[in-house]
Amino acid sequence: MHDPSDAYEALVQFLYRAPIGLAQIAPDGTVDMLNPMASNLLMPIARDGGLDNLYAVLAPIAPQLPQLAAEFRDASGVICEGLRAPLPPELTAPGSPQVLAISLMKLDGERLMAVVTDATLEVQREQETLLRRLRNAARTDALTRMPNREAVREQLQHLVARPLAAGEFAVLFMNCDRFRQINDTLGQAAGDELLVQIADRIRGALRPPSDRIDAHSSTGQLAARVGGDEFVVVLDGMRAREDAERVAGRILDALARPYRVQGHEVVCGTSLGLAWGAESSHCGARDADEILRDAGIAMVEAKRAGGARHLVFEASMRERAARRAGIEAELRQALAEEQLFVVYQPVVGLLPDGGTDYAAGVEALVRWRHPVRGVVPPIEFITVAEECGLIGAVGDFVLERSCRDFMDWRTRLGEAAPRLLAVNLSRAQLGQPGWIDSVRRILQVTGIAPEQLQLEVTESLAAQDQGIQQRLHELKALGIQLALDDFGTGYSSLSSLHLLPVDTVKIDRSFVSQADTSRHHQVLIEATVKVAESLGMKTVAEGIETQSQADVVRAQCCAKGQGYFYSRPLPSDALLDWLASHEEATA
Ligand code: C2E
Ligand code: MG
Numbered sequence: 413m414h415d416p417s418d419a420y421e422a423l424v425q426f427l428y429r430a431p432i433g434l435a436q437i438a439p440d441g442t443v444d445m446l447n448p449m450a451s452n453l454l455m456p457i458a459r460d461g462g463l464d465n466l467y468a469v470l471a472p473i474a475p476q477l478p479q480l481a482a483e484f485r486d487a488s489g490v491i492c493e494g495l496r497a498p499l500p501p502e503l504t505a506p507g508s509p510q511v512l513a514i515s516l517m518k519l520d521g522e523r524l525m526a527v528v529t530d531a532t533l534e535v536q537r538e539q540e541t542l543l544r545r546l547r548n549a550a551r552t553d554a555l556t557r558m559p560n561r562e563a564v565r566e567q568l569q570h571l572v573a574r575p576l577a578a579g580e581f582a583v584l585f586m587n588c589d590r591f592r593q594i595n596d597t598l599g600q601a602a603g604d605e606l607l608v609q610i611a612d613r614i615r616g617a618l619r620p621p622s623d624r625i626d627a628h629s630s631t632g633q634l635a636a637r638v639g640g641d642e643f644v645v646v647l648d649g650m651r652a653r654e655d656a657e658r659v660a661g662r663i664l665d666a667l668a669r670p671y672r673v674q675g676h677e678v679v680c681g682t683s684l685g686l687a688w689g690a691e692s693s694h695c696g697a698r699d700a701d702e703i704l705r706d707a708g709i710a711m712v713e714a715k716r717a718g719g720a721r722h723l724v725f726e727a728s729m730r731e732r733a734a735r736r737a738g739i740e741a742e743l744r745q746a747l748a749e750e751q752l753f754v755v756y757q758p759v760v761g762l763l764p765d766g767g768t769d770y771a772a773g774v775e776a777l778v779r780w781r782h783p784v785r786g787v788v789p790p791i792e793f794i795t796v797a798e799e800c801g802l803i804g805a806v807g808d809f810v811l812e813r814s815c816r817d818f819m820d821w822r823t824r825l826g827e828a829a830p831r832l833l834a835v836n837l838s839r840a841q842l843g844q845p846g847w848i849d850s851v852r853r854i855l856q857v858t859g860i861a862p863e864q865l866q867l868e869v870t871e872s873l874a875a876q877d878q879g880i881q882q883r884l885h886e887l888k889a890l891g892i893q894l895a896l897d898d899f900g901t902g903y904s905s906l907s908s909l910h911l912l913p914v915d916t917v918k919i920d921r922s923f924v925s926q927a928d929t930s931r932h933h934q935v936l937i938e939a940t941v942k943v944a945e946s947l948g949m950k951t952v953a954e955g956i957e958t959q960s961q962a963d964v965v966r967a968q969c970c971a972k973g974q975g976y977f978y979s980r981p982l983p984s985d986a987l988l989d990w991l992a993s994h995e996e997a998t999a
C-alpha cells in the first residue's frame with residue numbers, strides 16, 4: 413500500500429529536478445519556493461543577485477506580470493501561458509538562454525506558480541521555418557508555382573562549384589516563339605493560362621513514363637520559370653550530351669501540341685538553347701549567370717533559325733550575340749539622331765503595247781547612315797530591330813517619311829509623280845497593339861490617299877495566323893493595298909494564294925534572275941501570273957537586272973517590274989531626276 417504523502421513527496425522531487433524552472437510565489441511576487449532550474453534561468457537577470465521577489469527579477473523583461481496577476485479575477489487558473497520574454501543583449505552570452513517563456517498560474521488566493529523555460533531553441537526554430545517559407549516564396553513563381561530565376565541560379569552555383577567527377581549537367585533555356593502575339597490578341601488572362609499549361613507540359617515531359625521504371629531517370633531535375641515566357645530546365649547527372657538533347661526534344665514535342673486557351677486553339681512553337689555544363693565552362697563560363705546566359709544565347713539562335721527547334725551552345729554564338737547587342741545600342745542612337753533615311757526604287761508598269769510606265773510607283777527602302785560603317789543595308793538591322801522591339805519606331809519612321817516625300821512629289825510634279833507608294837512591313841509591327849491607329853494617324857497627317865499606299869508583307873508572315881490575318885483585313889478596310897512580297901521563297905503555295913487578302917503578288921528575285929535561262933523558273937513565273945490573274949491579283953517581277961529578263965517577264969504578262977535594270981533605289985532628289993529623264997525619253 414502506498415502512502416499518499418510518499419506520492420506527494422515523489423511529485424515534489426520530480427518537479428524539483430524537472431528541466432523547467434518552477435517558482436511558487438505570493439501575490440506580491442515574493443518567492444516561496446524555487447527549483448534549481450528556475451534559479452539557473454533567473455540568476456543571470458537578477459540585477460542585485462537576489463531572487464527574493466520574482467516580479468522584481470523579471471521586471472526588466474516581463475514588467476507586465478504584476479498587472480496581469482492583479483487583473484485576474486478567478487479563484488484559480490492560468491493567468492498567462494508561454495509569454496515570450498527576450499533577454500537584453502548585455503545579459504546573453506553565447507550558449508546561454510536568449511529568450512525565456514514564462515507561464516503564470518493562480519493556485520489560490522495566497523499562491524501562484526510560475527513556470528520559466530528556455531525558449532531560445534524553440535524561437536530559433538520558428539524563425540528558421542518562417543525564413544524558409546519567405547525564402548521559398550521568394551524563389552517560387554506565383555503564376556506557375558515553379559521555382560524562379562533565383563532558385564535556378566542557386567542550383568547552378570552549386571553545380572558549378574561541384575568537382576567535375578560528380579557527373580555532368582545541362583541547362584535548357586526555352587522561350588515561346590509567339591507568346592507576345594498571343595498575349596496581344598487574346599489578352600493577358602489567356603497569356604497567363606497558356607503559361608500555366610506550358611509549365612505543366614514541361615513538368616510532364618520530365619517525369620519518366622510510368623510504364624518504365626528507369627533507375628537513371630531519378631537524376632536531379634529542376635524546371636523553372638525565369639521570366640515572362642522564359643523557362644529553364646536544369647538536368648543533373650547526365651551521362652552524355654545526347655541524353656540531354658533527347659530530353660530537350662521530348663520537351664519541345666510536348667510543347668508543340670496545340671493548346672486550348674479560353675476556348676481558342678493556340679499553337680505555339682518553342683525555341684530551346686542547350687548549354688552543356690562542362691563545355692560551357694571550357695568556353696570560359698565560370699558562374700551560374702554565365703551558363704544561363706549561354707543557354708539563352710543558344711535559344712536566340714534557335715529562334716533566329718526559324719524557331720520550334722533546339723540548338724546547342726557554341727562559343728561563336730557569344731560573339732554574334734555581342735555584335736547584335738552592339739547593333740541594338742547603335743540603332744537606338746540612330747533613331748534618336750535621325751541617322752535613318754529612305755531611298756526609293758522605281759516600280760515600272762510593263763504596258764501590253766511594249767511601252768513602259770515610269771511613274772507607276774516606287775518602293776520605299778530604309779537605310780542607315782552609320783557614322784563609322786557608312787550606309788548599312790536593312791538586312792543587317794531589321795531583324796535586330798524586330799528582336800529588340802525597335803521595329804515599331806523604325807517602321808513608323810519609314811512610313812511617315814515616305815508618305816511625306818510622296819505627297820511632296822505630287823505637289824511638285826502633279827500627274828507626272830509616282831502613283832503608288834510601296835512600304836515594307838515586318839511581322840513584329842503587325843503584332844503591336846495600337847499599330848493600326850498609328851497607320852491611320854500617318855495617313856491623316858500626311859494626307860496620302862489610302863489607295864495610293866501599298867503595304868508589303870512576306871508570304872510566311874501573311875500565312876501565319878488568325879491574328880495577322882485580322883490585321884491585314886483591318887488595313888484593307890482602311891482602303892490600303894496589300895502586296896505579298898518575295899513570293900516563291902516561303903511556305904504558302906499557289907494553291908493557298910486565294911486565302912490571303914492581297915491585291916498584288918511580287919515574284920521573288922530568285923525566280924526572275926533565272927527567267928531567261930531556266931525553263932523551270934519560266935514555268936513557275938507563268939503559273940504564278942495565271943493564278944494571280946484568276947484571283948484578280950496583279951503581279952510584279954522583282955529584281956530584273958537585264959533586258960532579256962525584262963523581255964521574258966513582259967512576255968509572261970507581269971503587270972509591273974522592278975530591278976536594277978530600270979533603277980537602283982535612289983534618294984528622293986535623284987528619283988525626281990530619274991523620273992524627269994525618263995519622261996523625256998518616253999515623250
Ligand atoms: P524587298 O522588299 O524584297 O525589297 C527589294 C530588295 O531587293 C531591296 O533590297 C532592293 O534594293 C533589292 N533589289 C531590287 N532590285 C534588285 C536587283 O535588280 N538586283 C538585286 N540584286 N537586288 C535588287 P534592300 O533595300 O536591301 O532591302 C532588303 C529587304 O529589306 C527588303 O526586301 C525588305 O524585305 C526589307 N526592308 C527594306 N526596307 C524595309 C523597311 O522599311 N521595313 C521593313 N520591315 N523591311 C524593309
Ligand atoms: Mg518589298
Ligand code: MG
Pocket residue numbers: 897898918920921954
Ligand atoms: Mg521582295
